[in-house]
Amino acid sequence: xxxxxxxxxxxxxxxxxxxxxxxxxxxxxxxxxxxxxxxxxxxxxxxxxxxxxxxxxxxxxxxxxxxxxxxxxxxxxxxxxxxxxxxxxxxxxxxxxxxxxxxxxxxxxxxxxxxxxxxxx
Amino acid sequence: xxxxxxxxxxxxxxxxxxxxxxxxxxxxxxxxxxxxxxxxxxxxxxxxxxxxxxxxxxxxxxxxxxxxxxxxxxxxxxxxxxxxxxxxxxxxxxxxxxxxxxxxxxxxxxxxxxxxxxxxxxxxxxxxxxxxxxxxxxxxxxxxxxxxxxxxxxxxxxxxxxxxxxxxxxxxxxxxxxxxxxxxxxxxxxx
Numbered sequence: 001x002x003x004x005x006x007x008x009x010x011x012x013x014x015x016x017x018x019x020x021x022x023x024x025x026x027x028x029x030x031x032x033x034x035x036x037x038x039x040x041x042x043x044x045x046x047x048x049x050x051x052x053x054x055x056x057x058x059x060x061x062x063x064x065x066x067x068x069x070x071x072x073x074x075x076x077x078x079x080x081x082x083x084x085x086x087x088x089x090x091x092x093x094x095x096x097x098x099x100x101x102x103x104x105x106x107x108x109x110x111x112x113x114x115x116x117x118x119x120x121x
Numbered sequence: 122x123x124x125x126x127x128x129x130x131x132x133x134x135x136x137x138x139x140x141x142x143x144x145x146x147x148x149x150x151x152x153x154x155x156x157x158x159x160x161x162x163x164x165x166x167x168x169x170x171x172x173x174x175x176x177x178x179x180x181x182x183x184x185x186x187x188x189x190x191x192x193x194x195x196x197x198x199x200x201x202x203x204x205x206x207x208x209x210x211x212x213x214x215x216x217x218x219x220x221x222x223x224x225x226x227x228x229x230x231x232x233x234x235x236x237x238x239x240x241x242x243x244x245x246x247x248x249x250x251x252x253x254x255x256x257x258x259x260x261x262x263x264x265x266x267x268x269x270x271x272x273x274x275x276x277x278x279x280x281x282x283x284x285x286x287x288x289x290x291x292x293x294x295x296x297x298x299x300x301x302x303x304x305x306x307x308x309x310x311x312x
Contacts, residue, residue, distance in 0.1 A: 057303050063310050067194075072164070072202055091306050104302045111254050113287055113298065114280070117309050118258050121279065 001086070025082045039075035048081075054088070064088070090120045153209050162203035165190040177220055178270045179232050185271035191278045191312075219277060222246065223270050233267035235259075242273075248280060282312045 002014045002021070010018060032048040033040055040048065046061055068076050068084040076084065094116050098106040108116065152175055156167040163171065165186060172184040196208040204212070222245070226238040234242065236259035243250060250258075258280070262272045286308045290298045300308070 057307075060303060060307050060310070063307055066200070066202075067310055087310070088306065091309055092302075095300075095302055095305055099302075105299055106305065107297060107299050109297050110284070110287055110291075111251060114250070114254055114283060115257055117283060117312075118261050118279070121309060121312060 022082070025085070026078070029078050029081055037075070039073065039077055040081050041075045045076065045081075049085075049088070052085075054092075087120060091117075094120065147210070149210055149213055150206065153206050157206075160203075162201070162205050163193075163209065164203045165193045168193060168204070168209075172216075177216060179220075182269075185269075185275065188271045188275040188278070191275055195278055195282065216274070219274060220270065223273055231267070233269050234273065235267055236263070239268055239273070239276075243277075243280070246277070248284070279312055283309075286311075 002010050002017045004014060028048065029040065032044045032051070034044055042061055042065055045065065046058075049056055049061070064084055065074060065076060068080040070080050071077060095106060096102075098108065098112075098116070152171050153163065155174070156171045157163045166189070168189040169184050169186050172178065172189065178184050192212055193202065193204055196204050196212055198208070222242055223234065226234050226242045228238065236256055239259050240250075240252065240255040243255060258276060259268065262268050262276045264272075268276070287298055290300070290304075
């Protein structure tokens with residue numbers, strides 16, 4: 001994400017971008033970790049994502065937790081939370097790019113689908 | 122579409138007590154029992170240990186943990202985040218098939234394949250992909266332009282899961298699918 005010159009690494013200037021990004025996320029996390037547990041549970045996750053402007057089904061939150069709950073506690077730790085949000089953001093961005101008439105639907109061929117997804121997950 | 126080559130290998134006797142009759146005869150049980158606890162289930166970390174010990178990746182690095190997570194979720198029918206012995210056996214058969222496959226394309230016996238070898242491997246597995254598609258996939262999984270066996274597995278598992286989910290929605294078999302946003306992200310996140 002921060003490697004502007006496509007060199008598969010970040011230099012110092014780019015790293016400061018990464019650092020700011022992470023501290024921004026830390027603030028977000030702290031805002032939504034209401035019970036200060038250091039972990040985000042399903043309800044806190046729903047509020048966080050809705051706070052970011054996402055309108056997502058209940059089912060999706062279950063899938064997200066299942067995928068990023070590395071510790072098997074039905075909750076998400078800080079770094080996994082960042083990863084989940086980044087993946088969600090990138091998938092949404094790429095969906096939007098294909099959704100030219102902005103109706104919430106895309107029509108894709110098999111190869112388009114694969115190329116959309118493999119760059120992200 | 123994917124052919125699972127079932128290869129039975131001899132790994133020696135199984136230690137410990139079996140959970141059911143006939144299990145002692147199964148040489149795979151030894152690997153499984155060595156990491157599974159009392160519950161007879163293994164999670165991604167335990168699977169990593171198991172596969173690293175078995176030497177199936179043919180290298181000295183631990184087996185890729187992300188790949189292990191993928192494999193557990195691939196076979197995790199009851200959504201428990203773990204797999205039992207039967208699921209493990211199924212996985213082992215698939216891995217052996219993929220290992221054979223991988224080795225047949227690793228012409229210089231380096232333990233890695235390059236993008237061209239990957240293209241050939243995927244084609245013979247039944248995937249119909251353009252060179253551009255394979256190149257972008259290869260870029261995602263290569264280290265120094267080469268793809269190791271455990272990264273190759275991650276690639277195959279994801280490719281299979283995504284292909285299955287696409288096919289299930291392509292009811293008219295046109296090679297085209299209409300995705301609403303929520304379905305799209307659920308589909309991809311579930312891989």
